[in-house]
Amino acid sequence: MSIAAKFEIEYLQYLDPEGKLVVKEKDLPAFAKDLDHMVELYKLMVSTRVFDTKSIALQRTGKLGTYASCLGHEAAHVGIGSAMKDEDVYAPSYREYGAQLYRGVQPREVYTYWGGDERGNDYQKEPARHDFAWSVPIATQCLHAAGSALAFKIRNEKRVAVCTVGDGGSSKADFYGAINLAGAQQLPLVAVIVNNQWAISVPRSIQTGAETLAQKAIAAGLPTIQVDGNDIIAVRKAMEDALERARKGDGASVIEAVTYRLGDHTTADDARRYRGSEEVEEARAKEPIKRLRAYLESKKVWDQAKEDAWQAECDDWMDNEVNAYLETKTQPVTAMFDYTFAELPEDLARQRAEAISLESKEH
Amino acid sequence: MSIAAKFEIEYLQYLDPEGKLVVKEKDLPAFAKDLDHMVELYKLMVSTRVFDTKSIALQRTGKLGTYASCLGHEAAHVGIGSAMKDEDVYAPSYREYGAQLYRGVQPREVYTYWGGDERGNDYQKEPARHDFAWSVPIATQCLHAAGSALAFKIRNEKRVAVCTVGDGGSSKADFYGAINLAGAQQLPLVAVIVNNQWAISVPRSIQTGAETLAQKAIAAGLPTIQVDGNDIIAVRKAMEDALERARKGDGASVIEAVTYRLGDHTTADDARRYRGSEEVEEARAKEPIKRLRAYLESKKVWDQAKEDAWQAECDDWMDNEVNAYLETKTQPVTAMFDYTFAELPEDLARQRAEAISLESKEH
Amino acid sequence: MAQITLIEAVTQALAYEMAHDDSVVVLGEDVGVNGGVFRATQGLQEKFGPLRVLDTPLDETTIAGATVGLAVQGMKPVAEAQFEGFIYPMMEHINCHAARMRNRTRGRLSVPAVFRAPWGGGIRAPEHHSEANEHLFTNVPGLRVVLPSSPARAYGLLLAAIRDPDPVIFLEPKRIYRQYKEEVPDDGEALPLDVCFVLRDGTDVTLVTWGAQVKETLEAADELAEEGISAEVIDVATLTPLDFDTIAESVSKTGRCVIVHEAPKTAGFGAEIAARLVEECLFDLLAPVQRVTGYDTHIPLFQLEMKYLPSVERIVAAAKKTLAVS
């Protein structure tokens, strides 16, 4: 009996739940030594949460349809978005607003989408404008990212495709397919598993028998790491390493960001049906914003006054976005037809005319 | 940075290509110390090859359709089939005759199937009669085995489901899904990857970036091992261990059996289009029958006379099977209809009547 | 006897059959503790344990393939696709294996499985949660495709589906899951899978439909009645194998037919019914057949979806159109 192969999965953390560094200051990655930048990251995490709270309120008052909250994922998402370059491409699933706001998706677009209007997917600002739209069929976005990475490789562009997928999504065909293709073809892909412990009501423990989700990368021969997903320094650092590797032509990586879904799965879900409050309280104690704030306060670059000012600024921003959303007129009935093909086929043109005439009868 | 998990992939071999033991005699598994049994295994490997040669001849003379040869896989297949108990269930892909003959599939059934007649799937003898039929859609059989294993677990039966899948098939969704479900639910499943280096024209090296295929099991948290798939002792031993684990309730395992497809993919393929003869010759030197024969001869339990006698016996057997096959009458046209549902729906009965009347017009 | 909704009838049928047949198991995403995202499996895991009501990993390929394996071993699995829009990865196992295992093995092996999925639009749900994709399966030999449209039919047809020795696709019109209640005795009585249900007798025009559109179609019949037009309403219920005779009988009586379904028009199952009419009832037809369907576009996000789905108004107009010809 000899050994054919050996593997280790590393775990990365810088900031513990209390906001204390678990490494020496000098061992921090460069970006983390720049406290101004850390404040920027903190501010985006906070604005993401303000945005999220506002969304839920909108849903509760009937102004949105179902909405998927990102509460508790702010470090993971902002860590991902902030590490990427503009020319990279992002393929999200449906709750990674922290990454998306960083890349120029506007809150009003998020509201429009969850408000039942396709225009929410028509991101207006770069670089989000060249990112993928939200992807509801679980894990499919992983292959879209892999295909994008293949395009970059074929065209010899120094760009990286990044996808995020949940702990649940890491069970689905598309995730395995994406990392396997990326490994076989050395594609510039970074696949981040945002392990928030739950796939709706299905806990991580019955999703898979694997000890870590990071180790799924071994099946594809890829470098992989497990990070504290509530520690933005760890997420951002792992992302930077993986992005650099990909950009240099050294191929794909997987990152497992361990976090917790503090809210319901979506506003249509009631998590109390399937998990105890103790577990949630325990997780809440480890949430990402509190610890980063404690750290920044310990560094004297943040305080209550700044917090209040920023919260107020975020509130204004979101109010403005909400208003823009609420003022948006419903699409005309013709919008059902006009984007099905680049050019409207004749048969469809007849159906479109029929829909218009029904519409005018109603009015 | 700490370590979240560690893994090692073991490689198992007893018999080298020259038929020399690479372990001490006393370290052989029990079954291998029983030389009568080893002779039995050898004989089945030889009869499998005789069968295979006959099949190709039948195809060349227009008496079969496309046929998928098992040349070079005899140790892997017989190793798998011989380790299983009757009450276990086997889910093959399409070329594992060595395992299937052991379990009672008759050569005439194989001919019937590849001769374009569904009756070839209606295995008459136990235990094959309760095994799955050949599965052409790659890797799908893995999930059928996992579902079977789930049934055994639910009913608390001490049975194991075994599936085989190719190196190519180990890229497909169903393989990952099967091992993940088996890991999550601790199912009595043994999944064997028969890595013959080629998926039609696609070499192992561009199928995946993983160093071994065995390591795919890590993604599912399963025990795994890589074995010399041309060494029947290694295959059989790994199978026995895995089957025992499963039968005891300790869950599923993966085995990678490293072998080589010495023939064309099927009779419809011409492997010279995509691989050099050197590679094939190198592989031929490591083929499974030659080494086992050398070993048995060194043990004085086999010789040329026995070989000749057994070859002759196999020839007779196959001639008999071929005759039985050639004498089989084509199914009536009604066979197209009669197994679509347990009971023939009315609409289909009308179509059946139409087909019968067309038929009678022709005659 | 308690009055129950369609979704409660689904639960009642599952509970009944699980209690009476040990081989019935339920599997899917969130079907366990959570009781399914629509509560179709509510309470079942408590009653029957986590092995007979199994939360699977999030992979539809896995669910479908494992279902085939379970069924071949003599279990009667009822697998759930959380929404019909997520059923695609199940198709290889459904079409290549479930639907043809019996045929492939000349009857040696079979797949007595049910694949359930909430179906259709109209609940203001996110993208991919509103698909009406019955046509994915109506062309597949060896499958039964069933769509109940009332609590009683959901109960009786689901029992029949589970007991059927062949695979059944059971699509549940989620828009009417909780639309109304009716008395559904929990008596284990199945309904036949080989007949259409005539829900309303009429003489002037035949309205043929299934699933959630039964609601609008019956309302349309009411409206037509007010104008003195007598509409017969047929709920196809089991699309395939089709009981065309019931439809043919009605249309030969009325001479007029409107087919209503929410899936896109082109190559929807309405086409099959229209085709049968032109093949077998041509000279009974007094007017062109009309199809009132979803458009040949993807069902829009919810702001516009009610403009996509067939409305009472569209059905009434189509019926009148058939009557304008003479």
Added chain:
Amino acid sequence: MAQITLIEAVTQALAYEMAHDDSVVVLGEDVGVNGGVFRATQGLQEKFGPLRVLDTPLDETTIAGATVGLAVQGMKPVAEAQFEGFIYPMMEHINCHAARMRNRTRGRLSVPAVFRAPWGGGIRAPEHHSEANEHLFTNVPGLRVVLPSSPARAYGLLLAAIRDPDPVIFLEPKRIYRQYKEEVPDDGEALPLDVCFVLRDGTDVTLVTWGAQVKETLEAADELAEEGISAEVIDVATLTPLDFDTIAESVSKTGRCVIVHEAPKTAGFGAEIAARLVEECLFDLLAPVQRVTGYDTHIPLFQLEMKYLPSVERIVAAAKKTLAVS
């Protein structure tokens, strides 16, 4: 100019477009060194390198999903399913993403991809190698479904499919891959994707078909001609979006229609054409429409497959049946 077969025309179109448009790439199983199991991509990897002609891992989900990603990035991928019977795992990406990316994003992103697959029976192949599954895609908004039936049409339609800004399902009738040769100038001229081709003019009956059955249908027309019956033959070629006008025009002239396809009858695409006839041409019809199709069973293994596929005899009989009515 060399005479080429249908499969050579496919290769010629791919090579032409790859040479003229850098964004065209080919991917699939065995498409590289091996040139595809039918040789459709023969010689392309040598010419254009392993990145533009990419052998993928053996996972159809991967091929389809990567194709969507490539296309969104502005490439024009031509993905191959090795046989149409293996296309199921591609369906989620084709139906949920390729077909709706433009609609989802209000035109911001699009998927100019082609999904090719050898289609249909009649080559004495193993199980799952003979499927005719065009109906899997004909009900999906946002897709074009194209089936060429001659070398020239294969060349022209494939060029059009690659250039089309939206996803195209391109199904190649493998039974006639090498049936005959014709001159096909390599001039880069595409054929339109929005018309049916009238292959033969006639006045008594319209025969509508596509794919490999064009062969039997033309032969049937010959036989009918010998008996003095003038049959018009239409090759639908692009099933969806359908050019119904060409069919309607023919049927209003002949009053009779036989639809021929090898997929199972129920809910096959023939149903859609028949449905359109009863909706739009009812009073032109002098006889019931006939469908000559595969049966509602799985195409049998090859011993019986020719009894499953529509034969010249069945087509002729159906045509005569329409003429027996008056």
